[in-house]
Amino acid sequence: MDKVIFIGAGNVACHLAPALHEAGYDIVQVFSRTEPSACNLAEQIGARFTTALAAIDPTADVYLYAVTDSALPGLAARVNAPDALHLHTSGSTGLDVFAGHARHFGVLYPLQTFSKHKAIRFPEINFFIEGNDDFARRKVREMASTLSRHVQELDSAGRKRMHLAAVFACNFTNHLYEIAAELLAEAGIDFRVMLPLIDETTEKIKTLSPYEAQTGPAVRNDRNITDKHLALLAGKRELETIYCLLTDDIHAIHQKGQNP
Amino acid sequence: MDKVIFIGAGNVACHLAPALHEAGYDIVQVFSRTEPSACNLAEQIGARFTTALAAIDPTADVYLYAVTDSALPGLAARVNAPDALHLHTSGSTGLDVFAGHARHFGVLYPLQTFSKHKAIRFPEINFFIEGNDDFARRKVREMASTLSRHVQELDSAGRKRMHLAAVFACNFTNHLYEIAAELLAEAGIDFRVMLPLIDETTEKIKTLSPYEAQTGPAVRNDRNITDKHLALLAGKRELETIYCLLTDDIHAIHQKGQNP
Numbered sequence: 214m215d216k217v218i219f220i221g222a223g224n225v226a227c228h229l230a231p232a233l234h235e236a237g238y239d240i241v242q243v244f245s246r247t248e249p250s251a252c253n254l255a256e257q258i259g260a261r262f263t264t265a266l267a268a269i270d271p272t273a274d275v276y277l278y279a280v281t282d283s284a285l286p287g288l289a290a291r292v293n294a295p296d297a298l299h300l301h302t303s304g305s306t307g308l309d310v311f312a313g314h315a316r317h318f319g320v321l322y323p324l325q326t327f328s329k330h331k332a333i334r335f336p337e338i339n340f341f342i343e344g345n346d347d348f349a350r351r352k353v354r355e356m357a358s359t360l361s362r363h364v365q366e367l368d369s370a371g372r373k374r375m376h377l378a379a380v381f382a383c384n385f386t387n388h389l390y391e392i393a394a395e396l397l398a399e400a401g402i403d404f405r406v407m408l409p410l411i412d413e414t415t416e417k418i419k420t421l422s423p424y425e426a427q428t429g430p431a432v433r434n435d436r437n438i439t440d441k442h443l444a445l446l447a448g449k450r451e452l453e454t455i456y457c458l459l460t461d462d463i464h465a466i467h468q469k470g471q472n473p
Numbered sequence: 474m475d476k477v478i479f480i481g482a483g484n485v486a487c488h489l490a491p492a493l494h495e496a497g498y499d500i501v502q503v504f505s506r507t508e509p510s511a512c513n514l515a516e517q518i519g520a521r522f523t524t525a526l527a528a529i530d531p532t533a534d535v536y537l538y539a540v541t542d543s544a545l546p547g548l549a550a551r552v553n554a555p556d557a558l559h560l561h562t563s564g565s566t567g568l569d570v571f572a573g574h575a576r577h578f579g580v581l582y583p584l585q586t587f588s589k590h591k592a593i594r595f596p597e598i599n600f601f602i603e604g605n606d607d608f609a610r611r612k613v614r615e616m617a618s619t620l621s622r623h624v625q626e627l628d629s630a631g632r633k634r635m636h637l638a639a640v641f642a643c644n645f646t647n648h649l650y651e652i653a654a655e656l657l658a659e660a661g662i663d664f665r666v667m668l669p670l671i672d673e674t675t676e677k678i679k680t681l682s683p684y685e686a687q688t689g690p691a692v693r694n695d696r697n698i699t700d701k702h703l704a705l706l707a708g709k710r711e712l713e714t715i716y717c718l719l720t721d722d723i724h725a726i727h728q729k730g731q732n733p
Contacts (some may be wrong), residue, residue, distance in 0.1 A: 222686065281693060281695055282697050283695060283697045286686075295598045296615060305697075308540060311534055317654065318548050320485055321626045324666065324667070324669070324670050325670055325673060326673055326674055326677065326686075326688045326689070327688065328677060328681060328685070328686055328688060330680075330681065331676075331680060331681060331683075331686075333673070336671045337672075339668060339669060339670075340664045363669075365484070367662075369547065370660075371660045371661075371662065373705065374656055374657070374660040374662075374705060375657065375666075376698075376702075377702045377705050377706070378652075378653040378654075378656040378657050378662075378667065379653070379667070379670055380689055380690065380691075380716075381649045381650075381652045381653045381656070382649055382650055382653040382671055382674070383670050383671070383688075383689065384687065384688060384689035384690075384691055384692070384723070385649050385719045385723075386646045386649050386650075386671070386674055387677075387683055387686055387688075388687065388691075388722065389642055389646050389649070390641075390642055390646075390678055390683035391637040391684055391687065392641045393641045393642040393682040393683075394638075394684070395633065395681065396634055396637055396638040396641070397634070397638050399634065400630075400634040400635065401631075402627075402631065402634075402635060402638075404683070406584065406635075407584070407639070407642050408678070408679065409584070409597045409598060409599060409623075410585055410586060410599075410639055410642060410643050411586065411642055411643070411646070411675055411678070413585060413586055413593070414586055414642070414643045414646055414647055415671055415672060415675045416591075417588060417591050417647075418668070418671070419668065420590075420591060421588060422654065422664070423648075423650035423651040423654050423664070424651055424654070425588070425590075425645065426586075426650075427647050427648065428484065428586045428587065428588060428647075429586070429640055429643065429644030430542075430565075430574075430597060430640065431644055431648075433521060433541060435541055435542055435543060437542045437543045438542050438564075438565045438567075438636075441565050442565070442636075442637045442640065444635045445633065445634060445637050446637070450722060450725060451718050451721070451722055453724075455715075455718050456640075458711050458714060458718065459645045459648055459715065461711070462652075462712075462715065463644070463645075463648050463685065465530070465650060
């Protein structure tokens with residue numbers, strides 16, 4: 214199997230590296246600026262680690278960058294292995310971040326949210342892949358396919374849009390849960406009473422479109438309720454504005470009968 | 474068993490009435506201004522129906538109002554059965570909507586989202602109940618308990634806050650799914666690719682708090698990504714503003730280290 218080096222030891226790397234290790238990939242080294250992160254991940258998969266760019270082994274077959282979008286261009290330019298395959302896992306960075314630095318490069322983007330203390334079922338993840346040539350495309354498909362059956366090609370523009378949609382469907386959704394938890398805590402109510410409602414909200418969109426699934430005061434344009442709600446949000450950061458904008462946007466879409 | 478009359482034949486009534494009927498309640502009549510709705514629901518549970526307020530049977534034991542918050546006060550004032558038990562199912566209307574019209578009254582609030590073409594598992598629903606006297610409290614607890622083991626008392630102020638939290642966790646969340654579906658449709662991508670991500674987002678908050686579960690560019694304050702995303706949202710209703718407000722609110726909460 215190919216010799217792989219991980220650049221980065223954050224949430225994505227900490228799930229992806231062990232999964233690839235399990236799948237038989239030989240992960241020889243982990244690079245991270247943060248020594249404890251590099252060391253922990255490396256130990257877990259029997260790899261070496263380094264915090265020095267200059268100490269990255271130049272003889273690997275694949276360099277897999279799982280780092281923040283802001284760190285990626287600088288690292289891509291400085292890892293010196295021009296004949297190896299260079300892959301990143303970012304939703305919003307183009308394939309071309311590697312252009313000029315490597316012959317073969319690609320993207321292995323897992324559409325998933327990774328948290329340190331929560332195990333992930335890789336076979337259920339949708340992977341979106343891209344490569345600059347046949348070799349890169351074949352190699353990245355091979356790698357993704359060892360983890361999941363759900364692998365498809367998507368270009369950088371499509372992936373950027375997918376990542377934006379994921380921010381709405383995952384990060385922003387989770388933030389609405391944060392807000393709900395905060396409102397309930399003020400009333401002395403445990404957030405966990407919401408879980409069956411949240412489950413059903415998720416369950417519904419498996420058989421209905423989100424448009425068909427919508428319920429509540431906004432879609433009914435029940436100003437009687439929304440005014441009461443706004444009064445409860447007064448003085449809480451920007452929550453009144455967030456409530457109004459989301460309510461108006463629901464109303465706008467449903468009034469026009471747009472069914473996206 | 475008590476004789477029950479349903480006032481309303483919308484989403485909530487269409488799930489609740491059959492469930493109570495199954496549980497042995499004798500639902501004798503359905504009232505709705507909309508004849509096809511009244512007729513359909515009544516047929517389903519072997520009840521009579523009427524669209525005329527004056528024709529509501531005054532001899533029932535329980536009048537169960539599952540109507541919009543704006544219709545509720547008018548109906549509560551006009552159903553003439555002062556000695557029966559009057560119950561409503563509204564999150565945001567107080568118990569006192571019945572005061573002056575009835576001796577015994579209460580609230581049976583199911584914390585759930587009801588859509589016409591999606592079956593509901595009642596035993597998993599959290600019911601929040603309230604009553605103006607011991608008789609009402611006992612009767613409403615009895616009714617809720619035939620449907621679910623998860624029944625607790627909550628006063629009108631607490632219920633209003635709960636309903637507000639539910640709008641964030643359910644209706645607004647579903648709207649974020651609507652937006653994600655819209656963005657993906659523009660890129661020719663099926664919304665269903667998001668389902669494993671959405672499932673995991675919901676799954677995570679069963680073991681982590683929403684605060685601990687948060688990931689993505691906003692919590693990392695990665696302006697590099699958020700700027701790219703904003704460019705993609707330009708000209709789409711108020712989506713840029715919604716994106717900015719949610720991103721800033723995530724950043725504000727996580728920067729302050731507030732863990733609600």
